[in-house]
Amino acid sequence: MKQLILVVGATGMLGEPVARQLEKDGYAVRVLARNPEKAKAKLGDSFELVRGDVEVPSSLEKAIEGCFGVHINLRGGPKAEDFERIEHRGTVNVVDVSARLGVQRITYLSGAAVFEKNSWFPSVKAKLQAESAIRESGVPYSIFCATHFMESLSLAIRGKRASVIGQQPHPLHWLAASDYAKMVSKSFRLPEAANKRFFVYGPEALTMTEALKKYCSIVHPGVKVSSVPIWLLSLIGMVSFNAELQFIAELMRFFEKVGEGGEPTEANRLLGTPTTTLEQWCDRQRKIA
Ligand SMILES: NC(=O)c1ccc[n+]([C@@H]2O[C@H](COP(=O)([O-])OP(=O)(O)OC[C@H]3O[C@@H](n4cnc5c(N)ncnc54)[C@H](OP(=O)(O)O)[C@@H]3O)[C@@H](O)[C@H]2O)c1
Numbered sequence: 478m479k480q481l482i483l484v485v486g487a488t489g490m491l492g493e494p495v496a497r498q499l500e501k502d503g504y505a506v507r508v509l510a511r512n513p514e515k516a517k518a519k520l521g522d523s524f525e526l527v528r529g530d531v532e533v534p535s536s537l538e539k540a541i542e543g544c545f546g547v548h549i550n551l552r553g554g555p556k557a558e559d560f561e562r563i564e565h566r567g568t569v570n571v572v573d574v575s576a577r578l579g580v581q582r583i584t585y586l587s588g589a590a591v592f593e594k595n596s597w598f599p600s601v602k603a604k605l606q607a608e609s610a611i612r613e614s615g616v617p618y619s620i621f622c623a624t625h626f627m628e629s630l631s632l633a634i635r636g637k638r639a640s641v642i643g644q645q646p647h648p649l650h651w652l653a654a655s656d657y658a659k660m661v662s663k664s665f666r667l668p669e670a671a672n673k674r675f676f677v678y679g680p681e682a683l684t685m686t687e688a689l690k691k692y693c694s695i696v697h698p699g700v701k702v703s704s705v706p707i708w709l710l711s712l713i714g715m716v717s718f719n720a721e722l723q724f725i726a727e728l729m730r731f732f733e734k735v736g737e738g739g740e741p742t743e744a745n746r747l748l749g750t751p752t753t754t755l756e757q758w759c760d761r762q763r764k765i766a
Contacts, residue, residue, distance in 0.1 A: 479505040482665065483540055485531060485571055486550030487524065488516050490628055491586060491654055495548055496524060498658035504665070509540045531567030537574045546582040546665050547575050553603055555724035560603035568607035576614045582671065583616050584661050589624040589676060589737045598731050608674070617671035619664040621744075623657055624678050624737050625649045625685075627758045630692040639693050639700050642729035643707040645685035647736030650678035653758045656751035663748045670747055676739030679751050685732075688755055695759035696766060707733070 482499050486492035487508040500506045506524045510516035513526040520526075529536035531551065541547060551567055553560035568585070575583055587604045596602045611618045630651075633639045657677055664670040683691070686702065693700045707730050714722030745751075 480545035482546040492550030494654040494658040557599035564603035565606040648682035652679035653753035660748035675744035678741040
């Protein structure tokens with residue numbers, strides 16, 4: 478019989494590739510969905526859908542019952558209290574039920590800048606607390622501290638313009654979600670991957686501007702890349718009462734200060750080194766478009 482894995486956040490940009498890879502690798506995949514109809518429209522008929530919300534512990538029992546593993550892909554925000562409510566408390570709820578129902582492995586998407594010294598930033602604080610809850614649960618876990626995903630480059634485009642917010646001087650090892658998804662899936666099969674915190678990096682380092690220029694030149698040749706000062710985005714967010722824009726400005730201020738941390742050697746050795754270059758990934762996106 479196939480082992481059953483619940484994916485929390487499978488409708489998300491970085492949750493869906495994991496759900497699809499797990500299915501490809503022979504697992505039965507169940508998806509926790511706040512809105513199963515919306516999830517079905519996005520994901521099709523491939524997965525068993527169970528209605529549930531990480532903020533409502535009683536709704537998690539049915540979804541976690543019978544699962545070998547649980548993968549958690551959650552995004553809070555834009556306000557600090559939303560990170561606390563969804564990423565921290567939501568993970569605590571999933572972990573508590575998982576421990577009680579005998580789940581044998583939890584995987585969790587954290588971030589490559591998630592360190593105690595950066596806990597002044599609300600999403601880092603919530604992720605650190607979520608990681609602690611996972612570690613303390615007694616359920617074997619693999620935590621993925623992944624760097625910037627290539628998939629997020631498309632979020633910088635509005636119409637015919639792509640914006641780099643701020644200077645963004647740090648070179649980043651852009652990662653394809655498909656490479657990351659293979660590593661998550663493999664971790665469920667590998668006893669040595671238990672109780673580890675993995676740093677996951679793509680094969681080449683490019684600044685945000687370099688990466689966005691390459692992405693636009695291949696996938697969106699008509700789009701022009703320009704730089705927008707952080708203070709300007711912050712001001713637009715404030716005068717338009719747009720909390721999401723204000724958060725993006727703060728996030729970009731954070732990324733401008735903080736680059737990648739950690740060492741990917743162990744992840745690469747155990748789970749397979751990510752090999753997709755930005756150029757290869759962009760070529761794939763151009764063919765899909
Ligand atoms: N972008 C990057 O480069 C990068 C790098 C490293 C780490 N990360 C981290 O990756 C994580 C996931 O990002 P993403 O882009 O996949 O986010 P996303 O597209 O916004 O997906 C978030 C998922 O969480 C689900 N969700 C939210 N609240 C929920 C609740 N109360 N109960 C159940 N499900 C809930 C959403 O389901 P609905 O369909 O119901 O909304 C959605 O499936 C984030 O924490 C981010 O910080 C991102």
